[in-house]
Amino acid sequence: MPLTFVRSLMTLGAAVAVLAGAVQPARAADPLAVSVLVPITGFLALEGTAQRNGALLALDNPPDGVTVTYDVADTATSPEVAVTALRRALDRQNPVAIAAPIFGTQMLAMAPIADRADVPLITVSGTAKLTELGHDVVFRFFPTDAVVKVAQARYAVEELGMEKPAILYQTTAYGQSGRAELVRVLAGLGVEPVLEEAIDPGIKDFVPALERVAAAGADGLLLQLHSGPTALAVRQAHERGFEGRIVAGSALHQPTTAALVEPAALAGVCAESASSPVSESSPELAAFAEAYRTRFEVEPDAFALAQYDGMNMVLAALADGARTGPEVKDWLAGHRYQGLAMEYVSDGTGNMAHDAIILCFDGRSRVPAVKKRYDNVNGIR
Amino acid sequence: MVETSLQLLATALALGSAYALTALGFVLIINAVGAVNFAHGDLVMAGGFAAVALAILxxxxxxxxxxxxxxxxxxxxxxxxxxxxxxxxxPLRRAPPVSVFISTIAVGLILQHAIALGAGPQPRVGPALVGGGMVELLGAALSYQQLATIAVAGVLCAAVHILLHRTRFGRRLRAAAQDPEMARACGIDLRITVGATFALAGALAGGAGLLLSHQYFVTPTDGATFMLKAYIAVVVGGWGRIWGAALAALFIAVFEVLVAAAVSYLVAEALLYLGVLALLMLRPQGLFGEAEGRRA
Structure with a gap:
């Protein structure tokens, strides 16, 4: 499609131009530089902005004795832009670590380059393959589908008693990966979905899907959809009087997603996530949430918190004497770190997060409550 | 069965009527300047955000x-x-149409990124036309919102029809679109007709954006989806055919919703694009014929 091609070219050009202006060489007096390369524009801008915010909040408050400089560049939505941003950052900044995109396609393109440069990539990307290709520089601070989908499926079956769930999932890599994991876990629980429906992110109406869900006799819905489609599915299910329970993917935990739906439509709806900063009452998390709100004027989500924890682990490495990319990488691979969301430790391939939670809405508020914690799901810790 | 069909039809018509407004604005510009405005989808998105912003006030x-x-x-x-x-x-009116093609893509991207920077990347919900609630018709529960969407889109389409066919100004717009040189020779100021057409197309995009923003939310990246629907509608309806494009947009929405409900979304999309390919091969002038016989 010429439109897509030309748009891609122009986005590439625009992002390179932004990059050229944004990236400045690190000061010679301060060798500890960190690059923040995340999608601030495009279809993952919401998640990428949360990543950026979490990273900046950590980098602006380093531990005593550690000084870092950082620069932010937009990776937009194509691997080419992300690779260009990475090469430029490596050439100009000599970073000891890089906050890297949530977009798995970009990460797959960046990982070999970072591997050659021996600089760790700190990401919240969920793409399973990232940590299966032998690149020892990728560190993932958000649980993979192998963790969160276990929580989602187990809660639906064991706690809510679903016997005939339907799965609505996005046609993207995110949707397909989550759907495959959901089906696998459900099979282990002796449950087979009565309907699996793939939905393009551009689809604007879920009524046809909900009709098919009803026709299939589903007693519950498992969603693996992006932010807007999740809100749309929940709202239309409520409007159409769907009587089964809904357990959504992590998109619904984001305050900006819940804000799209009236509290009444959220009654009884649950979602999986790694964390939910707005739901927790610990003083440390409350302080994080308050600082985040003050600085960025939005509510924090689990992606922001995971990136915050990831960058704080990098800062802990620097505080412990790491001074180069390889030293930071080795420190991350060999240490445990107690973050705000959970305790992080590598499984040997760079997967650092192994806990998940289930959140549910009560129908009166858009702030969900933590209903169940699934700690150390994959037995790594 | 009848209830379900009615509900699906109402859903399709609500979506399709907003798409029809989108296609209407898109085809007006094709007729006025002979070039494709690839920023039109982003204008629809901007209309949604304008509705969100004005509702806050x-x-x-x-x-x-x-x-x-x-x-x-x-x-x-x-x-x-x-x-x-x-x-x-x-600035590019004397350049080849491809220049306008590129410049509108650039403006669309600027609009998209500017709104993402200003309003944030998250989806927003626009103001409701009417309050929530349902009305029962032949056993089917139809939402007031859907019916209001169809009604508003119908009124806006009717207003455009009256403007183009029942007013002196509309006749000038059509004359300038059909034969610019002859229109200029007759004393019609093409700068005014072209400006008015862009303004009208922008207003229709805004109306479509408002109607879509409450039912289906709006995000800064939505423009490409709307653009694609409008483009297909124009191809199906006949390049340059104003009401052909609007009817085709309605047809596309009805087709997608009904096939998705019967089989799946993926089959609906595959069949739609196969149908468009078949149409391009068998009847390239579209279902209602080509108005001007030239394409950008």
Whole structure:
């Protein structure tokens, strides 16, 4: 499609131009530089902005004795832009670590380059393959589908008693990966979905899907959809009087997603996530949430918190004497770190997060409550 | 069975009527300047955000907020359409159509990124035309919102029809679109007709954006989806055929919704694009024939 091609070219050009202006060489007096390369524009801008915010909040408050400089560049939505941003950052900044995109396609393109440069990539990307290709520089601070989908499926079956769930999932890599994991876990629980429906992110109406869900006799819905489609599915299910329970993917935990739906439509709806900063009452998390709100004027989500924890682990490495990319990488691979969301430790391939939670809405508020914690799901810790 | 079919039809018509408004604005510009405005989808998205922004200014509890902000959205987006003409068309009007093609893509991207930076990347929900609730028809529960969407889109389409066919100004617009040289020779100022067409297209995009923003939310990256629907509608309806494009947009929505409900979304999309391919091969002038016989 010429439109897509030309748009891609122009986005590439625009992002390179932004990059050229944004990236400045690190000061010679301060060798500890960190690059923040995340999608601030495009279809993952919401998640990428949360990543950026979490990273900046950590980098602006380093531990005593550690000084870092950082620069932010937009990776937009194509691997080419992300690779260009990475090469430029490596050439100009000599970073000891890089906050890297949530977009798995970009990460797959960046990982070999970072591997050659021996600089760790700190990401919240969920793409399973990232940590299966032998690149020892990728560190993932958000649980993979192998963790969160276990929580989602187990809660639906064991706690809510679903016997005939339907799965609505996005046609993207995110949707397909989550759907495959959901089906696998459900099979282990002796449950087979009565309907699996793939939905393009551009689809604007879920009524046809909900009709098919009803026709299939589903007693519950498992969603693996992006932010807007999740809100749309929940709202239309409520409007159409769907009587089964809904357990959504992590998109619904984001305050900006819940804000799209009236509290009444959220009654009884649950979602999986790694964390939910707005739901927790610990003083440390409350302080994080308050600082985040003050600085960025939005509510924090689990992606922001995971990136915050990831960058704080990098800062802990620097505080412990790491001074180069390889030293930071080795420190991350060999240490445990107690973050705000959970305790992080590598499984040997760079997967650092192994806990998940289930959140549910009560129908009166858009702030969900933590209903169940699934700690150390994959037995790594 | 009848209830389900009625509900699906109402859903399809609500979606399709907003797409029809989108296609209408898109084809008006094709006719006026002979070039494709690839920023049109982003104008629809901007209309949604304009509705969200204007609704914020309303006092709490205003009834029918969508109706209240509608005139403001149409005005703001008419100005945006005019600005688009000034930036992306007028400086390039003597250049090949491909230049306008590129410039409108650039403006669309700028609009998308500017809104993402200003309003944030998250989806937003626009103001409701009417309050929630359902009306029962032949056993089917139809939402007031859907019916209001269809009604508003119908009124806007009728207004465009009256403007183009029942007013002197509309006749000038059509004359300038059909034969610019002859129109100029007859004393019609093409700068005014082109500017007015861009403004009208912008206003229609704004109306479509408002209607879509409440039912289906709006995000800064939505433009490409709307653009694609409008483009297909114009191809199916006949390049340059104003009402052909609007009817085709309605047909596309009905087809997608009904096939998705019967089989799946993926089959619906595959069949739609196969149908478009078949149409291009067997009847390239579209279902209602080509108006001008030239394509950008």
């Amino acid at each position: 309303l006092p709490e509890g205003v009834p029918l907020p969508g109706f209240v902000v509608l005139p403001g959205v149409l005005l703001v987006m008419a100005i945006a359409g005019l600005a688009l003409a000034g930036v992306a068309y007028v």
